[in-house]
Structure formats: structure tokens, C-alpha cells
Amino acid sequence: MFATISLVKLPQSRLASNFGASSQPSFRERFREQLRLARKDYPVIFPALLVASVASVSLLSLLIYDYYTRVAPQYAAYPPLVEQALRMGLQHVYVTPDPEKAEMHLTHALKMAHESGMDPYSPEVIGIRTRLAEMLEKFGRAKGAIEVLDGTINMCEEKVADIDRGVTSQDPEQTKSLRSGMLRTILRCRAKVASLYEGEYMRNTTKAKEVLSDAIGLLVKETQNPQTKGFSEDNAAGLPLDEIASMLSQMGDLYATTGEESNAVQVYMLTLAPLRQACNGNRSCKEVQVLSNIASTMDIAMKKPGATINGQPANKENLAAARKAILAWADQAIKTAEVVKPEDRDGICDLGLISAEMTKADLLLEDGKTIQAREAFRSIIPKLREKGFESLVRSAEQGIQRAGG
Numbered sequence: 001m002f003a004t005i006s007l008v009k010l011p012q013s014r015l016a017s018n019f020g021a022s023s024q025p026s027f028r029e030r031f032r033e034q035l036r037l038a039r040k041d042y043p044v045i046f047p048a049l050l051v052a053s054v055a056s057v058s059l060l061s062l063l064i065y066d067y068y069t070r071v072a073p074q075y076a077a078y079p080p081l082v083e084q085a086l087r088m089g090l091q092h093v094y095v096t097p098d099p100e101k102a103e104m105h106l107t108h109a110l111k112m113a114h115e116s117g118m119d120p121y122s123p124e125v126i127g128i129r130t131r132l133a134e135m136l137e138k139f140g141r142a143k144g145a146i147e148v149l150d151g152t153i154n155m156c157e158e159k160v161a162d163i164d165r166g167v168t169s170q171d172p173e174q175t176k177s178l179r180s181g182m183l184r185t186i187l188r189c190r191a192k193v194a195s196l197y198e199g200e201y202m203r204n205t206t207k208a209k210e211v212l213s214d215a216i217g218l219l220v221k222e223t224q225n226p227q228t229k230g231f232s233e234d235n236a237a238g239l240p241l242d243e244i245a246s247m248l249s250q251m252g253d254l255y256a257t258t259g260e261e262s263n264a265v266q267v268y269m270l271t272l273a274p275l276r277q278a279c280n281g282n283r284s285c286k287e288v289q290v291l292s293n294i295a296s297t298m299d300i301a302m303k304k305p306g307a308t309i310n311g312q313p314a315n316k317e318n319l320a321a322a323r324k325a326i327l328a329w330a331d332q333a334i335k336t337a338e339v340v341k342p343e344d345r346d347g348i349c350d351l352g353l354i355s356a357e358m359t360k361a362d363l364l365l366e367d368g369k370t371i372q373a374r375e376a377f378r379s380i381i382p383k384l385r386e387k388g389f390e391s392l393v394r395s396a397e398q399g400i401q402r403a404g405g
């Protein structure tokens with residue numbers, strides 16, 4: 001288990017691809033490119049390769065939820081000057097949007113909090129920082145948002161370091177809870193920073209991978225017996241399983257979209273256990289998506305020039321075996337989609353299913369099963385139309401043509 005987890009931090013040279021065989025940069029490559037375009041065009045409704053970004057979109061709200069909702073009684077505990085500035089700031093975020101004024105008031109709220117002697121590590125003050133980052137992101141100032149979050153991360157890291165050095169004035173129980181809260185904040189902020197780096201304003205996936213890899217490294221470090229137990233709720237950050245799964249799959253997506261398919265597949269596989277546990281054994285749309293991602297990422301890897309399958313150069317036999325294995329993952333995604341309870345179904349299920357069916361059709365075609373492949377592509381087209389993915393419709397039509405139809 002641990003060997004796989006630590007792969008996240010290995011240098012690229014060690015990360016030989018397990019799958020892959022050369023073929024023309026054909027349908028699959030185009031499909032992948034179209035997925036990318038679709039992701040760009042439909043950032044919210046097209047998370048087919050992106051379970052985690054769905055979660056990270058609301059990550060800041062989650063931080064705020066943690067601070068404002070769960071500790072609601074303390075919300076009123078802001079000194080009047082801080083509360084006034086906060087109110088003004090939020091008014092210029094939501095009511096009469098004005099980035100300059102919003103930033104001014106929120107920064108002022110932080111300053112007032114400092115001057116009135118509020119504890120900078122308290123949920124309330126960290127909550128103001130989160131609001132500030134959220135506001136900057138909302139107005140497209142990703143760089144500023146990252147700076148605010150990085151500042152928060154540094155602050156929390158220093159606090160953790162102090163605690164670990166024994167510098168603390170609180171009782172052990174309070175100290176433990178403070179440390180846990182600091183760790184959670186660091187992890188959530190890093191996940192958010194990673195998604196900001198990945199996003200349209202920064203477009204730096206290298207940095208995004210670094211930041212998220214650090215977060216996962218920290219989580220591993222703070223998890224009890226990761227070698228034998230994998231990721232669990234038994235982590236000092238008290239990070240819940242669904243967030244762990246979300247963070248892992250965000251990492252998988254980053255690898256998948258930057259051509260590190262082998263890593264992506266391994267991290268997606270690590271995602272399954274915490275994801276299933278988080279759902280108490282219920283099948284979920286996110287599981288459909290992760291399974292579908294495993295299949296599509298393996299399929300992409302298998303077709304990369306010069307790649308190997310389980311350490312061996314690709315040949316007819318091991319390619320056939322690999323296709324069979326990938327088909328099994330795609331089928332698992334499709335079966336899972338069928339048993340998700342109707343009330344739990346959402347767009348992610350539909351997209352995960354479409355993606356799994358496309359992968360399956362492609363594999364059937366590669367396997368020379370042209371009749372089944374044609375059938376498969378034909379049955380996907382109406383669903384693609386319904387979703388408005390015209391470019392993918394063209395891919396499916398090309399698939400039918402290649403299958404001799």
C-alpha cells in the first residue's frame with residue numbers, strides 16, 4: 001500500500017508507464033483532446049475526468065461552513081468593528097459587487113481583528129482570511145487568492161511546528177484539537193491552492209501537482225499506519241473520508257491531464273477505498289466516475305508510443321490482455337452506474353457512464369469486434385446529443401466509420 005502512496009512523491013524518471021502501445025494518434029487522442037476542450041467549455045457540468053474539482057469548487061465554502069456554521073454561536077463573538085468591516089466587505093462581494101471595496105473592507109476586518117486582540121488561529125479569524133480568498137477568486141484574482149491561502153498555510157504550519165516543539169499554553173486536549181484544526185486548514189487550503197494553480201487564470205499544472213502532492217504527503221504523514229491500513233479517518237487532521245477521496249482523485253486528475261497516466265491510475269485506485277467507505281457501502285456517482293477514469297486513463301496509456309505493459313514491450317498478446325483488463329474496469333463503471341440509487345443519481349453518473357461507454361466502444365473496436373463497437377458508438381450518440389457534446393458526437397461517428405459502418 002505504502003509503495004503506491006509514496007509514488008505520489010517520486011521523481012518523474014522513476015515513474016515508468018505500465019501501460020501503453022504505439023498506434024496512430026487517432027480516435028483516442030482526439031477523444032482525450034475533446035474531453036479537455038469539453039472540460040474547458042463546461043467546467044461545471046463536465047467533470048468527467050474531475051471528481052475532485054467538483055468538490056474543490058466548494059472547498060472554500062466548506063472551510064467557511066466549518067468555521068461559521070458548526071461554530072455558529074461564536075459567529076456573533078466578533079468585536080463590533082470587525083463585524084462591521086466584515087459585513088461591508090461581504091456586501092461588496094454579493095450585493096453590490098465591487099472587488100476593490102470588498103478587498104479593502106475584508107483586509108480592514110483582518111486588521112481590526114488583529115488590533116482587537118482576536119486569536120489569529122481562531123476559526124473566526126481564519127474564516128475572514130477564507131472569505132478574502134473566496135472573494136479574490138470570485139473576481140478572477142487567482143494570484144491574490146493564492147497569496148492569501150499561502151499566508152494562511154504558513155501561519156498554520158508555524159503553529160503546528162510550535163505545538164510539535166512543545167510550545168503551547170493550552171491543555172493537551174485543547175492542543176490536540178488546535179493542531180488537528182490547523183492540519184485540516186492546511187490540507188484544505190493546499191487542495192484549493194492546487195485547483196487555483198490548475199485553473200484558467202494560472203494554468204500551472206506543474207505547480208498544482210507540487211502543492212497537492214505536498215498535501216497528500218502531509219496526510220500520509222499524519223495517518224496512522226498508512227502502510228497497512230491505507231488512508232483512513234484515523235488521521236491527525238481529522239479529515240473525513242470523502243475529502244480524502246476527493247483530494248486523491250484531484251491528484252489523479254492532475255496526473256491524467258498532464259500525461260502521467262500510470263500515476264493517475266494508481267492514485268485513482270487508492271481513491272476507491274476511502275470513497276466507498278465514505279458512502280457506507282452505497283454505490284455512488286463518484287465511484288462511477290473514478291472507475292470510468294481508471295478505464296479511460298489506462299486506455300490512453302496503452303496507446304502511448306513506446307510504452308510498456310507490466311514492464312514488457314507491448315505485443316499482440318499483452319495488448320489483448322490489457323484491453324480485457326481495461327474493459328473490466330469500464331464494465332465495472334457501467335454496472336455501478338446501474339445500481340446507484342435513483343435519488344443519488346446526478347450529472348456525474350451520466351458523464352461517468354458516457355465516458356465508460358466511449359472507452360468500451362473504443363476497446364471493442366481495437367479488439368476487432370466491429371459489430372459490437374458500432375452498436376456501442378451508436379447507442380452513445382443520443383446521450384451525447386442530449387448533453388450537447390457535439391464534438392464528441394463527431395468522435396463517435398468517426399468511431400462508427402472506423403468500425404466499417
Ligand SMILES: *[C@@H]1O[C@H](CO)[C@@H](O)[C@H](O)[C@H]1NC(C)=O
Nearest residue numbers: 202203204205206207208210
Ligand atoms: C509553474 O510553477 C513552477 C514552480 O513549481 C515554475 O517553475 C514555473 O515557471 C511555473 N510555470 C509557469 C508557466 O508559470
Ligand SMILES: *[C@@H]1O[C@H](CO)[C@@H](O)[C@H](O)[C@H]1NC(C)=O
Nearest residue numbers: 277278279280281282283341
Ligand atoms: C446509504 O444508504 C442508506 C439506505 O438507503 C442510507 O440510509 C444512508 O444514509 C446511505 N449512506 C450514505 C453515506 O449515503
